[in-house]
Amino acid sequence: MRSRVEQFERIRRDARDEDMSIRALADKHQVHRRTVRAALADAVPPVRKPPARTAPVLGPFEDLIRGWLVADLTAPRKQRHTARRVWQRLLEEHQAVVAESSVRNLVAQLKLEVSGATTQVMIPQTHPPAEEAEVDFGEFQAVIGGVVMKLFMFVLRLSHSGKAVHVAYANQSQESFLDGHVRAFEALGGVPVGMIRYDNLTPAVIRVALGRERLENPRFVALRSHYGYDSFFCIPGIDGAHEKGGVEGEIGRFRRRHLTPVPHVGSLAALNAALAAADLRDDARRIGARAETVGVGAAREQPLLRPLPEVAFEVAASLSCRVDAKARVCVRQSHYSVPARYAGRRLEVRLGATTVIALDAGTVVATHTRSLHKGTEDLVLDHYLEVLGRKPGALAGATALVAARASGAFTPAHQRFWDAARRGLGDGPGTRALVGVLLLHRTMSIAAVSAGMDTAVAMSNFDPDLVAVEARRSMLATITPIPVPLPPTAGPTAAIDRPAPSLADYDQLLREATA
Structure with a gap:
């Protein structure tokens, strides 16, 4: 483009200074007269149209490939054609000599055509401080005690500052869901005054009704009432992912930044300590081109959050479990010991996200760390x-x-x-x-x-x-005796002027008794 601009400049200069004709300018600069006319009309050369390229090899197979992709619309999702499979079938069944890259480009174009997908326009949003947050679970892997495990990361992210809290759990149970909220609110030092966005997680939603109506879990309703915020449920499926895009992107970013390579820890508690340390390090990062860091934005947002209640929400589920002949209670397919004297009896068990507590008439008789695996035994010798x-x-x-x-x-x-x-x-x-x-x-x-x-x-x-x-x-x-200060030494004993003891009263009583 630069050389053509310079060529147009020379043509225009000669036409202006030398008063040359179009034919003379074309002869001097060795260009067509159309080029001279274009240069005299505009100093900027027109953009050249790219030539329309044809696909002489793939052209005869375009309708065939389109038919395969249309049939895929009703096929199982995991058994649909990939671009590589289309290329393999062309080679094997039709002996087509074509590059795989050409097939990939055509398949990508035809998939958009067949599915009828269009680019969905997103409306930029502005979130006032302390107003909104988003919640979701994300999967990741970690090695705990030498065992590779699939874990679930609860994430609560403030929409304004981008401050997020990450907590790892062995499952996505309701106890983990509720416990994640309690820990996140404590870490943030408050609760959003507006709403928190959710997808249709089972711990929160029992059934999806028409539109955005939901039959909510009573325990989730109690949590929301305890902390005093509102909830917003996104459209089910992938169509509603953009409605909480902040936390969706945060899960992927945190997983790439802090969970790669796969972490090796001794316990789930040690892993959560590492996640909390990573959250603190993330306070120094900037989101996009923002002028302030996440930590500065969170510090400005924190005083505007709703204060925490005096008592944290009780996330443990209350169960009634019978103690078997081996002095164990079975909770979610894992066994935990209790004192042997309770064998054959029924005890109350409070199942939390990370603890299992057995009680007898309100008195704690056994406390265990919740097992990360099913079918395990957590037995205490003292029992x-x-x-x-x-x-x-x-x-x-x-x-x-x-x-x-x-x-x-x-x-x-x-x-x-x-x-x-x-x-x-x-x-x-x-x-x-x-x-x-x-x-x-x-x-x-x-x-x-x-x-x-x-x-x-x-x-x-x-x-x-x-x-x-x-x-x-x-x-x-090992006990160090505590010195006791002695009373001050008294001076010389002073003489006390008092009469000598007498038994006269006793003698009188004796005479009266014998009279």
Whole structure:
């Protein structure tokens, strides 16, 4: 374009300065007379029209490919033609010699034609501070304790500042959905005063009605009422994704930025700590060409949020579970132990997003971290000690003992005491002695009981009472006595002027009694 502009300039200069004719200008500059006329008419050369290209090889197959794509409209989604499959069929069935790239371009064009899809125009939106937020779940993978797991990331994003809170869960249950709101509101320091946008997640919506009407889950309604905000439900399916495009894009951005490569952590709590740290780092980023960072916008928005209620919403679901013969309750296909004395009874179980709490008449009897897998057992050795005192032979192969060793609750000091007690007393009495020592942990620290066991092993005396005495002595030795100030020293004792004691009154009573 630059050389043509310069050529037009030379032609126009010669026509102006030399007063040359069109034929003379064409001869001098070796161009057609049409070019001279165009240069004299406008200093900017006209844009050249691209030539209409034909597809001599693919042209005969265009109707055939269009027919395949029309038939795909009623075929299962995962069994429809891809551009590569179309190219393969042309080679195999019609011996067409054509480049795969040419087929890809044609298939992309025909798919738009066949589906009738048109570009949907989006209206730019302005979100006032503290007015709106968006919520969604996103999937990702992480390695927890050496096991590759598919996890779900709850995301709540403020629409104005772009500040987002991310929390990882093992599922998309209602407890996770509610718990995510509670954690997000606490992290943000308030609640949007307007509405929060949702898609039609099962924890919030029981049934989609006509239009935007929804039959909402009562627990979700209670959460919304507790925090005092409104909800807005998007159009079902992909058609409504743009109505909460901020959180949709945030899930992908966060996954690429902070979850790539796949994170390796020891527990779900450690993973959530890493996500919270990533949220803090994201305060320094800018969205697009905004002048302020996300953190600055969030700090300006935070005072305008609705204050949090004095008490957080109770997200745990209350269940009634029967304790089986192995002193376990089954909750969502996972087993959790309770004290053995509750076997055969029915207990209240509060199922939270990350905890499982068993209660008897309102008193907590067992607390567990919610399992990340189905079909697992979370057993606490302390819950079985009374039974093991009567059945000592069951301890060696107990699943609860394996779990206690893995968690560090059953230490090498316990193993040394058990081995020495069995050598000195025999298997049964030695194991009973260990059970008696394990019962001490209910009232004493691990360090004190360990010191007591070491002393008992050194003395070759495995009586649990001796371990208790030595544990208390160890506890007292670590207590620093508090000095008590003595009263100031009194001066010399002053003489007290008082009469000597007399028994006259007693003698008079004695005479009256004998009279």
